[in-house]
Amino acid sequence: MQELVSIQLPDLRLVLPELTVLITGFMLFSLELLFKRLSHAIAISVSLVGYLIALLFITFMPAKGETFFGLYHRDGFSSLLQFFMLLLTMVLLGFHLIYYRKKRSLYGEFYYLLSFALLGGMFLVSSYNLIVLYVALEAVSISFYILTALLRSDFSSKEGAFKYLMLGGLSIALASYGAGFMYLYSGSLDLRYILTHVGENQYFLVLGLVLFLIGFAIKIGAVPFHFWLPDAYQGAPTPITAYMASVGKLAFFAPLVRLMPYVQEHFAYAWVATVSIISAITMLYGNLVALVQKDVKRLLAYSSIAHSGYIMAGIAVAQLIGLKAVIYFLIAYALMGFGSFMVLALLERSEGWENRLEQFSGLRFSAPWLAVSFMLMLLALLGVPPTVGFVGKALVFMSLSSGSLWWLAFVMIVATGISTGYYLRITALMFMRNPSTNLQLALTGWEKALIALLTVSLVLLGAVPIILWGFISPSAENLFVR
Amino acid sequence: MSIEKAYILISIFLFLSGLLGVIIRKNLIMLLLSTELMLNGVNLALASVDRLVGGIEGQVFALFILAVAASEVAVGLGLVIALFRLKGYEGSSEITHLRD
Numbered sequence: 001m002q003e004l005v006s007i008q009l010p011d012l013r014l015v016l017p018e019l020t021v022l023i024t025g026f027m028l029f030s031l032e033l034l035f036k037r038l039s040h041a042i043a044i045s046v047s048l049v050g051y052l053i054a055l056l057f058i059t060f061m062p063a064k065g066e067t068f069f070g071l072y073h074r075d076g077f078s079s080l081l082q083f084f085m086l087l088l089t090m091v092l093l094g095f096h097l098i099y100y101r102k103k104r105s106l107y108g109e110f111y112y113l114l115s116f117a118l119l120g121g122m123f124l125v126s127s128y129n130l131i132v133l134y135v136a137l138e139a140v141s142i143s144f145y146i147l148t149a150l151l152r153s154d155f156s157s158k159e160g161a162f163k164y165l166m167l168g169g170l171s172i173a174l175a176s177y178g179a180g181f182m183y184l185y186s187g188s189l190d191l192r193y194i195l196t197h198v199g200e201n202q203y204f205l206v207l208g209l210v211l212f213l214i215g216f217a218i219k220i221g222a223v224p225f226h227f228w229l230p231d232a233y234q235g236a237p238t239p240i241t242a243y244m245a246s247v248g249k250l251a252f253f254a255p256l257v258r259l260m261p262y263v264q265e266h267f268a269y270a271w272v273a274t275v276s277i278i279s280a281i282t283m284l285y286g287n288l289v290a291l292v293q294k295d296v297k298r299l300l301a302y303s304s305i306a307h308s309g310y311i312m313a314g315i316a317v318a319q320l321i322g323l324k325a326v327i328y329f330l331i332a333y334a335l336m337g338f339g340s341f342m343v344l345a346l347l348e349r350s351e352g353w354e355n356r357l358e359q360f361s362g363l364r365f366s367a368p369w370l371a372v373s374f375m376l377m378l379l380a381l382l383g384v385p386p387t388v389g390f391v392g393k394a395l396v397f398m399s400l401s402s403g404s405l406w407w408l409a410f411v412m413i414v415a416t417g418i419s420t421g422y423y424l425r426i427t428a429l430m431f432m433r434n435p436s437t438n439l440q441l442a443l444t445g446w447e448k449a450l451i452a453l454l455t456v457s458l459v460l461l462g463a464v465p466i467i468l469w470g471f472i473s474p475s476a477e478n479l480f481v482r
Numbered sequence: 483m484s485i486e487k488a489y490i491l492i493s494i495f496l497f498l499s500g501l502l503g504v505i506i507r508k509n510l511i512m513l514l515l516s517t518e519l520m521l522n523g524v525n526l527a528l529a530s531v532d533r534l535v536g537g538i539e540g541q542v543f544a545l546f547i548l549a550v551a552a553s554e555v556a557v558g559l560g561l562v563i564a565l566f567r568l569k570g571y572e573g574s575s576e577i578t579h580l581r582d
Contacts, residue, residue, distance in 0.1 A: 131543050138550045145557050155568050162510065162561045169517035169554060170504055173524060176547060177497060180527045180540070184490075187535035189543065 011067040014074045017054040018122050024050025025115035032108035043111045044093050055086045071129045076475030078126030081254060084331055085247045088338055089118050094450050095342055096239040102349045105152040117143035121251035130179040130189040133255055140251050141168045144244055148236040160235020167218055167228035175215025181208030195262035219252040221305050223282040233301035238348055242341035245304050246334040253330055260318055261480045268318050276316035276408045282309030283415035291421050297355045299422060300340055303381060307333045313412055314396045317403035324476045325399040329392035336389055339454040340377045350441045360426055362435030371430045373455040380458045382423040383416060387462040489530035496523030514558045521551045
């Protein structure tokens with residue numbers, strides 16, 4: 001009788017970073033409830049301390065394994081992505097305050113929603129179970145809907161949030177219906193079991209997988225399903241746009257990356273065909289539409305769609321080299337996208353700035369260092385040699401050639417060529433024209449330091465890619481081992 | 483045809499009618515209602531698949547979906563109210579400020 005009632009406690013050491021973020025979120029939530037006018041210094045310091053502790057846990061306690069009865073799976077991949085998520089969230093908290101004060105939209109909700117989005121993202125990158133993936137996906141998405149709408153009396157912010165909510169709800173319904181079909185096929189909700197299980201009625205598996213992938217394609221903004229992305233990115237407060245483009249992308253791509261090593265065995269051919277076609281359309285469409293944009297925030301949103309296409313090109317190659325390229329490019333895009341939207345957030349603080357293209361002319365005179373770092377970020381997005389963007393694109397290209405997807409490699413070169421048009425146009429406007437408006441921009445020392453740090457990291461990680469590669473290579477190999 | 487398969491067919495019907503509603507409706511509240519309809523189709527499918535494969539995970543999943551969908555629709559209704567306040571009932575159906 002003794003064995004029947006013995007309870008096996010889950011190994012909580014593996015989820016210490018998540019627990020820390022959860023406790024931070026609840027602390028911020030109760031502080032916001034208790035004090036009517038919460039001091040932002042307190043909220044920022046509580047969140048920074050919490051995230052710092054979680055970061056230290058991830059860095060110095062590299063425990064690997066499964067807990068919660070197989071629902072949670074920590075490996076090198078999840079630790080790597082969680083590290084960058086925490087880091088970018090901390091950087092965001094150094095930027096947002098003056099922007100929100102300028103827009104008269106400082107709410108206490110911001111802090112705990114940020115930490116719940118982060119918590120959802122941290123669970124999303126470290127699970128194979130469909131229930132956990134569903135709940136984590138919704139935690140990220142619902143926090144994002146509210147964060148997108150948090151601009152006082154701004155219609156386009158609410159509109160972007162509503163479109164995001166509608167398409168997000170559609171995607172979650174499709175993905176969970178797909179999960180239902182996969183459950184019907186295998187009798188389990190664990191993705192590893194589902195994809196290695198051999199049973200009759202394999203069309204249930206295919207149907208389920210297709211619905212699941214369409215759901216995720218909506219979330220990452222792949223092209224036939226991208227309608228919400230430019231609107232939500234443009235309507236959202238710019239720090240939140242930066243957050244969605246970095247942490248959101250990392251989180252939403254992670255389940256696809258986890259799926260990839262398992263898909264290759266049974267239907268590699270169908271996987272390669274569908275994902276590469278979607279990726280090609282995404283790259284071309286994103287870059288072509290970005291070319292005609294007049295609003296720089298919307299332009300960068302379309303460039304984010306195009307980058308989803310490049311990442312999916314790496315996912316289409318269902319091989320180890322493709323996996324490594326994808327992880328590198330994901331982290332690279334998270335840094336680049338975060339940096340470029342953050343520069344826009346800094347510029348938006350000056351009077352009368354509307355992110356129009358012609359307002360960028362002569363930025364060199366009014367804000368020389370900001371112009372230089374924005375130029376470096378744009379060149380990184382374009383993929384010019386000593387930056388992370390180049391290394392990421394080169395890796396994806398190498399993996400495409402090793403998977404003999406030559407046509408996709410060609411499309412990628414064409415898409416990059418198209419993207420030269422708008423990245424270089426902004427750069428030329430900033431450096432070769434005379435200023436049209438005079439711009440008053442006061443940056444605090446912190447912000448200068450953080451922008452400099454982001455820019456230097458873009459160049460440094462590109463010039464010495466081995467720094468990241470040393471972490472990416474073993475974690476990608478680990479994903480392929482069963 | 484067994485009763486489970488009939489329920490799965492009903493769930494497909496619910497899901498597709500919700501999908502159709504999302505595609506053709508213009509009213510904001512009807513849009514929210516349509517996504518709820520889709521998620522209820524998913525719930526029905528999961529519960530009946532449970533009977534077919536003889537497990538309980540599907541019903542657990544359905545409970546999670548119920549809870550999370552409720553919070554999502556709460557956020558959605560909040561957004562609808564915010565849109566109504568800014569534009570009034572008539573203006574709110576034309577959420578086309580942001581476009582190319």
